[in-house]
Amino acid sequence: MVRSVPDYQRLADLSPDAIFRWDFVRGLTFVSPGFERMIGRAAGDVLLRPEFLAGMFHPTGWSDFEAAVARVREDGADSAILVAQVMANGGRTAWVEVFAIPVRDEKGEVVGMDCSARDVSQHLAVAEQLNRRTIEQATLLQVQRELLTQLDLKRTLGKIVDRAQRLLRATTCTVFLVEPDGMSLLPLASAGEYAEQLMSQRPRVGQGLTGWVAEHGVPQRVDHTARDDRVAHVGGTPDEDESLLCAPLELAGRVTGVLLLSGQAEQYAEADLDFLVALAQVAALAIANSQTFDQVQRQATIDSLTGAFNRAFFSENLRSELNRAKRLGYSVGLLMVDVDDLKAVNDRHGHLAGDELLKLVVEGLRLATRETDWVARYGGDEFAVVLPGCPPDQLKALGDKLRRNVSERSIALTGGNRLGITVSLGGSVFPEVAGSLEDLIDQADQAELRAKSASGDRVIIHAAVASAGGGR
Secondary structure, three states: OOOOOOOHHHHHHHOOOEEEEEEOOOEEEEEOHHHHHHHOOOHHHHOOOOOHHHHHEOHHHHHHHHHHHHHHHHHOOOOEEEEEEEEOHHHOEEEEEEEEEEEEOOOOOEEEEEEEEEEOHHHHHHHHHHHHHHHHHHHHHHHHHHHHHOOOHHHHHHHHHHHHHHHOOOOEEEEEEEOOOOOEEEEEEEEEOOHHHHHOOOOEOOOHHHHHHHHHOOOEEEEOOOOOOOOOOOOOOOOOOEEEEEEEEEEOOEEEEEEEEEEEOOOOOHHHHHHHHHHHHHHHHHHHHHHHHHHHHHHHHEOOOOOOEOHHHHHHHHHHHHHHHHHHOOOEEEEEEEEOOHHHHHHHHOHHHHHHHHHHHHHHHHHOOOOOOEEEEOOOOEEEEEEEOOOHHHHHHHHHHHHHHHHOOEEEOHHHOEEEOOEEEEEEEEOOOOOOHHHHHHHHHHHHHHHHHOOOOOEEEOOOOOOOEOOO
């Protein structure tokens, strides 16, 4: 005969959930086998112990549970649901979803709660993992979008390491670039606790974890408790409680750098390494974009033969320099430099000799100038030297220094002979003499023509600044 009344006791006994009754005064008065399995404590250890339930919950979970009970007792709610963390026997923790309904006495007052708790740890872990992957994908997309509008390599890499360090809760995240010699790694950006220390290091390719990944191009996840030749950290003895992720930066099948991330022991999983590998490819793309931009920019501003700035750069930046000088109140000197007898050199010794001569002229000019000065190729055999902060009374002396430095060079000819180099210079100063860009260039150019007409190898400064002077 089928019983008409459900067997709640049998249901409680067979349920995998933790079912329990909590009396506000006496404590737990009933626990199901599912409760015993979840908490790892026998009924005899927990029943009628008023303090047990509070100790079972994590402190924040207990506060949430008390708030749910208050809603039932004080606000008259029919039930309460919450998710909280509980502490099982042996230090194990679990996230549980608790459903509670009030227990009332004969007067209708709430004197306890009947509760059912279901372990949702696995569900939360899956949800957290999905959320984590969503955040990772959003991070990758955001960084990739920024690459389309941001060509500042330092700023871009700074964002990449900062986001990786925050997202993966790392101690430090650093990106290294393989240096041109292929023997060492240069830190470009770092974020986290030891960022300053890592930015001062130059790990060797093939040594330590970073060097191993740079040499082999294989991403690695290691704990220092399982040491091998790859594990040694850059810059010293590794900590026993540290874990590392390291991914290569690859472009066109070549390793250009590595992305290194450190954290607590056993903190990372393979999924974390997969994300770092994806982020490393974004970093590699950022470096490639920056290098391409630098190359294009260099081609647009640099004379391909001599390495000096070109005429377009000279015109644009000299105007900017004069505007800045006008605002800040300093002088700008300009020396126009013409190579003596270049046509004769080309005719007698060939254009290759003439090209070599022009390169040596730029070398001599650069080595005789300050860091703030710059040299541009103005025409075929004519150069300009811009001297920010040069007082009018020093321009002649600086011109003579440039002339002498160039004349110390020579080009080798066939038969062991050498050909000397001389230049003619003319100059002026803004704003003391020349009041505009056009006047400055014209005055310096005219002074240079006079120096060349006077047999060359000399410096002439505009007459309003200094009288003509020879220099043989």
